[in-house]
Each structure stands twice: as C-alpha cells, then as structure tokens.
Amino acid sequence: MNAIIVSALLGVILMFCSWGFKSESLQKNIALVGLLVLIAANLAQLNGWYVLDINTKGMLSFSRFGLYANTILFVLTFLYLWINAEEIEAIGHQAADFYALFFFILCGASILTSFDNLLMLFIGIEILSIPLYILTGSDKKNLMSNEAALKYFLMGSFSTGILLLGITLCYGAIGSFRLEAPVIVPSKGMAYEQYLLSAGLILIFAAMNFKVSSAPFHFWTPDVYDGAPTVFTSFMATIVKAAGFIAFIAVFHVQSKALGYSWELLLTFVIVSTLLVGNITAVFQRSVKRMLAYSSIAQAGFMLFALYGVSDFANEGILLYAVVYSVASIGIFAVLVKMKDYGFEAFNGLSKTHPLLAFVTTIFLLSLAGIPLTGGFFAKYYMLNAILTAGAGLWVVIVAVIFAAISVYYYFKVIQAMYFVQGSPAIKELPKTYTYKLLVLAIVLLVLGVFPNLLFNYLYF
Amino acid sequence: MFLLSFLIIPVVAAIVLLFIKHEKYAQDIAIVAGVASLTAAVNIILNNVGVVDLTWLQVLNSRFVLQADGLSKILILLTAISFPAIFIATSKNQVANKNIFLSLMLFTQAGLMGVFLAGDALLFYFFWELALIPVYFLCSIWGGEKRIAVTFKFFIYTFLGSLFMLIGIVYMYMHTKDHSFAYASFKAAGLTNMQQVTAFALFFIAFAIKMPIFPLHTWQPDAYDQSPTSVTMVLSAVMVKMGLYGIMRWLMPLFPSAFSAHTHIVMVLSIIGILYASFIAIKQDNIKKLIAYSSIAHIGLMSAALFANKEMGAQGVLIQLFSHGVNVLGLWIIADIIEQQTGTKLLSEMGGLAKKQPTLAILLVAFSFANVALPLTNAFVGEFLMFNSLFQVNPWMAAAAGVSVVLAAIYTLNMVQKCAYGEVSTAIQKMSANKPAQAVLIVLIIIVFVTGVYPQPLFDLTKDTLLQLFVK
Numbered sequence: 013m014n015a016i017i018v019s020a021l022l023g024v025i026l027m028f029c030s031w032g033f034k035s036e037s038l039q040k041n042i043a044l045v046g047l048l049v050l051i052a053a054n055l056a057q058l059n060g061w062y063v064l065d066i067n068t069k070g071m072l073s074f075s076r077f078g079l080y081a082n083t084i085l086f087v088l089t090f091l092y093l094w095i096n097a098e099e100i101e102a103i104g105h106q107a108a109d110f111y112a113l114f115f116f117i118l119c120g121a122s123i124l125t126s127f128d129n130l131l132m133l134f135i136g137i138e139i140l141s142i143p144l145y146i147l148t149g150s151d152k153k154n155l156m157s158n159e160a161a162l163k164y165f166l167m168g169s170f171s172t173g174i175l176l177l178g179i180t181l182c183y184g185a186i187g188s189f190r191l192e193a194p195v196i197v198p199s200k201g202m203a204y205e206q207y208l209l210s211a212g213l214i215l216i217f218a219a220m221n222f223k224v225s226s227a228p229f230h231f232w233t234p235d236v237y238d239g240a241p242t243v244f245t246s247f248m249a250t251i252v253k254a255a256g257f258i259a260f261i262a263v264f265h266v267q268s269k270a271l272g273y274s275w276e277l278l279l280t281f282v283i284v285s286t287l288l289v290g291n292i293t294a295v296f297q298r299s300v301k302r303m304l305a306y307s308s309i310a311q312a313g314f315m316l317f318a319l320y321g322v323s324d325f326a327n328e329g330i331l332l333y334a335v336v337y338s339v340a341s342i343g344i345f346a347v348l349v350k351m352k353d354y355g356f357e358a359f360n361g362l363s364k365t366h367p368l369l370a371f372v373t374t375i376f377l378l379s380l381a382g383i384p385l386t387g388g389f390f391a392k393y394y395m396l397n398a399i400l401t402a403g404a405g406l407w408v409v410i411v412a413v414i415f416a417a418i419s420v421y422y423y424f425k426v427i428q429a430m431y432f433v434q435g436s437p438a439i440k441e442l443p444k445t446y447t448y449k450l451l452v453l454a455i456v457l458l459v460l461g462v463f464p465n466l467l468f469n470y471l472y473f
Numbered sequence: 474m475f476l477l478s479f480l481i482i483p484v485v486a487a488i489v490l491l492f493i494k495h496e497k498y499a500q501d502i503a504i505v506a507g508v509a510s511l512t513a514a515v516n517i518i519l520n521n522v523g524v525v526d527l528t529w530l531q532v533l534n535s536r537f538v539l540q541a542d543g544l545s546k547i548l549i550l551l552t553a554i555s556f557p558a559i560f561i562a563t564s565k566n567q568v569a570n571k572n573i574f575l576s577l578m579l580f581t582q583a584g585l586m587g588v589f590l591a592g593d594a595l596l597f598y599f600f601w602e603l604a605l606i607p608v609y610f611l612c613s614i615w616g617g618e619k620r621i622a623v624t625f626k627f628f629i630y631t632f633l634g635s636l637f638m639l640i641g642i643v644y645m646y647m648h649t650k651d652h653s654f655a656y657a658s659f660k661a662a663g664l665t666n667m668q669q670v671t672a673f674a675l676f677f678i679a680f681a682i683k684m685p686i687f688p689l690h691t692w693q694p695d696a697y698d699q700s701p702t703s704v705t706m707v708l709s710a711v712m713v714k715m716g717l718y719g720i721m722r723w724l725m726p727l728f729p730s731a732f733s734a735h736t737h738i739v740m741v742l743s744i745i746g747i748l749y750a751s752f753i754a755i756k757q758d759n760i761k762k763l764i765a766y767s768s769i770a771h772i773g774l775m776s777a778a779l780f781a782n783k784e785m786g787a788q789g790v791l792i793q794l795f796s797h798g799v800n801v802l803g804l805w806i807i808a809d810i811i812e813q814q815t816g817t818k819l820l821s822e823m824g825g826l827a828k829k830q831p832t833l834a835i836l837l838v839a840f841s842f843a844n845v846a847l848p849l850t851n852a853f854v855g856e857f858l859m860f861n862s863l864f865q866v867n868p869w870m871a872a873a874a875g876v877s878v879v880l881a882a883i884y885t886l887n888m889v890q891k892c893a894y895g896e897v898s899t900a901i902q903k904m905s906a907n908k909p910a911q912a913v914l915i916v917l918i919i920i921v922f923v924t925g926v927y928p929q930p931l932f933d934l935t936k937d938t939l940l941q942l943f944v945k
Binding site for chain 2: 328383384389393397400401406410414416417421424431432433463464465
C-alpha cells in the first residue's frame, strides 16, 4: 500500500516540479531522492508500518513476495536513473516529465505485485501501459518514434480489450473477480461455466503474453523497441517486463488448474515458439538494438518457465531472472546509447580504446548468454529446475538449451567485434564516471553469479 | 584446505599479471606460479591432504567440495607439469600483450584444476565452463587467420554439449533422495534402468564432444590448427582429458547399467574415429594438423578401451591419460619451435633438421617413438593394456583398432623422415638452438622413458580409482 500511495504522490510532485525548478540536475536529484523515499516506504511496509492503513476489501493483498518484488523493481529503477539520467535529459524539454511517468509506471507495477482481484490487474496494467505509450513517442521529431508509439498504442489497446473480455468471461463463470475464488477443476461433463472460464482464462493468457512480448503476440516488440528512444527501450525491456511477469505468475499460478491438461500444452507451445522466434530472428539482425529487442523476446521465453507450476524455484527464479536480466540489459543498453551507430561494426576495436567499458559489456553479454560465474547462469538454472520440478517433459528443456546455445551466437558477435576485430569504435564522448557506474552493474552480476542466494535471504523471514 | 592452493595460486598470479606490462617479469611470474602448482601437485601425491568442504549455496544444497583420488591426482600432475613446461618452452615466442595472454592461460589452468578436483556436480559444471571461457579469448585474439570463425565453432559446440550436461545434472539432482549435488548423493540416487539411460545420454553428449568421439569431432582439427601453439598444447595435452575424466568420474560409477548397455556402439564409433583420423593424418602435409589428427586417434583408442568396461583397459587409460599428455606436449613443442623459427607449418618445406639441429632431431625421433608406442616408451604400457581389453571384448575390434598402430607408424615416421632427413631446406636453414625449449623437452623425454620402463608408481597412484570402478 505504501508503495502505491507514495509512488503516485511522487509522480504528481515531479509532474509539477519543472515549474519550480528549471535545473535538470536538480530534477534528477529530486527523482533519485524520491526513489529512495519510495524504497524506504516499501521496506517500512515490509516491516509492518503503513502510511495509511486502508481496508481494500480484498482488492489488494500484500504478500512478502510481492513487497520484495517491489523493492527489487524500485532498486532497479534507481540504478537505471542513476546511470541514464543524462540521456533522458537530452530528450524532450523537461526531464522531470519523464521522471513523473516513471513514477506512474512504478505505481502500476506495485499494483501488479499486489492485486487480489482481476479488476485491479486491469487497472494496474493500464496505469503501467499508458505512460509507456508516451515514453515511446517522446522523441517527437523522430518519425520512427512516432510510428512506434502509435503502433504500440493501437496494439496495446487492442490487447487490453482482450484482457477485459477475458476478465468478463471469468466473472460470468465464477461470479467473482477475486483471484482466490474457488477454482473450478474440469470434470467429465463440462458445464457451461467451465467453457466460459476456460475461454476467459485463455483470453487473459493471450493479453498477458502480449504485455510480456512472448510469441505469437510479440509482433509489436521489435518495432517499438527499435523506434523508442534507446534509454526508454532499456526501461521497457527490463523493469516493465519484470513487473508484467510477476502479475502473469500471480494469475496463473492460481488459476491454471482450471485449464487442466491443455494449460501445459498451451504454455509449452508459447514457450517453444517464443524461444524459436526470438533466437532465430535475433541471429539475423544487423543492428545491435534490434538484436537486443529479439533477444528480449527470447529471454521472455525462459522466464515463462516459471509459469509452468508453483514451486519455490519458480518464485525465487523469476525474481533472480528479473534482476539478472534487467541489470545486464540496463547495462548493455547504457552502452548502446553512447554509440553513434547501432550496427555491430560500431563496436569494432572497443577493447583497444575503452578496455574497461569493453570488459563490462562482455560481462553483460556473458550474463545474458547464461555463462557460469555471471548471474545469468543461475537465473537460467533456476528456470530449468522450476520447469523440471513442475513435471514438464525433458524435451522442452532440451529445446530450450539448444536455443540457449544459439543465443551465444548473437551475443558473442558483439564480443567478437569488441575484441577480435580491428577498427575504431563509433562511440560518443564518455564522462569518466560513466564506466564506473556500469562497473557497479557488472559487479552485481558477478556477485550473483557466485552467491545467488544473497537475493533470497530477505525473501523469507 | 591444501587443495584450494590449486585454484588460488593460478588465479592470484593471473590477476597480478593483468597489471604487469613488462614482458620479462610477466613471463617470470607465470613460470613461478606454474612451478608452485607443480610443487603442490607433488605434495598431494606424496601426502594425504584431505578434502575441502565449504558452505556455498545452501538453498540449492550445493557445497564447495574439492577432493582428489588417483584419477584426479594423475590429471592434476599432468596439468601441473604441462603449464610450466609450456611457459618455459614458449618463453622466446613473440606475443602481443604477453601479460594478458599468460593471465588467461593461468585462468585456464585454474578452471582445469577445478574440473579435476570438484566433488560436487554443480561445482564441476561451473569449472567445466570456466575452463572454456579463457580459451575462447586466447584462441580468438592470438590465433591464426581463420581464428574467429573456428574458435566460435569450437565454443558453441562445447557449450551446447555442456548445456546438455547441465540438464543431466538437474535431472540427477531431482532424483537424489536428499536433493543435493554431492557426488555421494548422485551415486546413491538409485535410478531405474530407463532413467539411467536418459541421464547417461545427457552427460555423454558433453563428454563425447569434448574428447571428441566421431562424428562430433569436426571442431577439433581446425581449432588445433588455428589456435596459438601454446594454447593447442593445453587443448590437446590437458583439455581433451576432461572428456575422459568425465566418463570415469561420472558416467561409469553413476550409470553402470546404462554404461554397459552402450559399450558396443561407443566402441564402434571410437574405432571408426581412430581409423578415420589415422588415414587423414597420413595425407597431411601440415605438421600441426598431422599431430592434431594423431591425437584424435589416440584419444579414440582411449575411449574405446574405456568403454570395453574391463579393469585392464581402464588401467591402461589411467596410465595413458598421463602418457599421452606428455608425448603430445613434446611433439607440439617441437612443432612450435620449427614454426616460430621458420614460419612454415608444411612438412614439404622442411627437411635436414638432423644436420642443422641434431639435438632437436633426436628429440623429435624419441617423441615419435613414444607416439607410435614403441616398447620402452610410456605409451607402450598403456596401449598394451588397452588393446588387451579390446581383445577380451571382441577380437575383431582389437584387430581394427590394431591397424591404427600400423597407420600411426606410417604417418609418424613419414613426419620424421620429411622433417629430419634429406637436404637442409631453406626454411630449416634459418633455425638456431632454443635452449629453454630443449631443456623442457629433455625433461619430458626423461619422463617418457622412466615411466615407460618403470610404470609402477603410476599404477600405485591410480589403484584406488580402479578399485572403486571395478570392485563392487
């Protein structure tokens, strides 16, 4: 509750901030302090202290897992802003407007981690999505950005419609919006309600897949990620996606039983097609930014493993995956914004001119590829474990690792360009501290690569 | 806790090297680290040092366990001999950014040592991958013309294999009674026959790619040819042993019924590989490729003997793990001296080494004898035992594999003939003595003959492994 209230308030404050304070560095500091306040408020609730103790009448419920997920999302946003603030300032007139949007997104995210009612799911998703449409189109003079925003908005609204329809059908079947409503397990003679419920759940499933960009609902992703200003792509592909997954799991860890066996079939189909589309298309990309867009689809395929069944591995795994994948992506996008050109050739010879930057980029890429000693390995490991514990067939996992090996191909193309090809990299002037900030991210990945349990120590008390 | 030194020494030295730009000092530090590891290796062979058991990932029930039995010790010894030998023998080579190069080599050493010592499946997987990453950079930065594509193929091939092993490890983990990665829990898992076959297949792919077994060998000759020679030495002397080690450590004890169900097919594949590699070796004019194919043939024989599933064969393999490493290291060092000084890898451009560099020529002949497993050399002991075990299983298989000895004699002696005899060619004319490398070669050749005449210490060293594998 604290997080929802404080983030909404902070959003409003920052919205009007640009009237009072023209200095963009001051606005940045306000946003960063605001994030710290937000983290503190959320931690306060984790320890039983509420700003407002409201009875939500079963609309929201605050589990330790949800609050912990909030903390993670806020800390990631803090890291993101801390690194990318300058780039955000370069877009549009007043950076404070964007910071306000971030806080609204976080407000939506904190609803998504705590909803107990399908209506709140809908509201959370809308609060999360609408600022994203604006962020995508924020580079007003750029046609690509405009196109992406329009496309995203149209397709996003359409998927929201599908979500609503699904929720309605579920309501018709069980007479309640409550997530924890008794699950109707299919019996031999399917009753009318069961058809309704199945249809409703499948529609919700489709809409959620759209939000986390898994195939075959991924078509918007490459264009939007490519068209949006790179700093915002970074935010969309990481923190927003993680929040989407947490909501996704919350719905289907409870309700998937109602679909019976077809749930596994459905999910397996989505997992395999997501891995296929993401990885194979990423191989053929010429631009690193588009490659990362497709790789983000591929990574979503791995995160979907957590949906397969309820287990500690699934819950811990999705948090670990969210952190590791977000940190690595924030890092690699932060390098990308400093490139003058997004082709693979732009990275040629980076190791000669910027050895430390090349090193941290390598760590990010190794982590995305899931090589041991980086957090990415344990993230993938937890996912494999989660899906096998949930009783999936071995073949799904085998398909997944074959695609993981393919992913090495495109991630390593960047490493090859940096280290093995001679040339001068097309990189902008870097402030000195910038690389050190990225080094912090790389260290986080390395630490999680050896001690992933550090992340879970606070999950259970 | 002593076993930790095998990881700490190379890693600390590797980190220090990153900051030492001066070539001479960097070289010295690497050699000192190598010799220190060698001393430690001798210590664990002579004394019982116990195991390392530290808390690591409690949530996953995985512990940081290092332990050494005979199988580990003999490979630790091989690794510990190889690295200082390589550092000394290649000390005169011109390498750009030598400190980084040596640093990555030492990281590789740490990874290899970890593989041979790990007593926990997850830890084993960790080191298995970690040994690969520095090699990827070594080959891609310092390799030959086609290095990037070739190394990439090598990397993806082995990475895919190890991912299958990862699934196998997760699969085993789920079937252990206490949900743990400990070697003992894996061994006590009590799988049904069908489950054993699944797990066996998942592990086997990783090991088969690493060794490599026909038809998964295609990455190897190119990788050997294109890598800088000191990395090739590591690859062929030590790294391929990871596959054989994996079979002896994980496949044979954990999945005995699946193992004995698949012996014949793997033996046949191995023997096809032996003959195939030998015939190609005969046709080679490139000395590096010739040694590479010869190495494939030798490893194939070891894999065939291992899958014969006989005590004698396993004993032969345990000895040969060490002997093959020493022999092939010697051949590579000689090939490297010639290539560095003459700039050619082609046998047709060599000739007259015996006149120009008699010491080197004598060493070449001696190592060639070891390569064809002549009596008195170390390889004879191992190969004799291995052929014996093949014969016990199926005389025809032994005969087919036996052809490889004849073929080995053909290509090896052909190499000696083209390289050492005849008129002094213009390329060989440029050569001068490389003292440190020759000193290393002499030490290695002493090992070859001493273990060839008196292999008993090696038998004693590996006795415990053999007992574990064959006495139920």
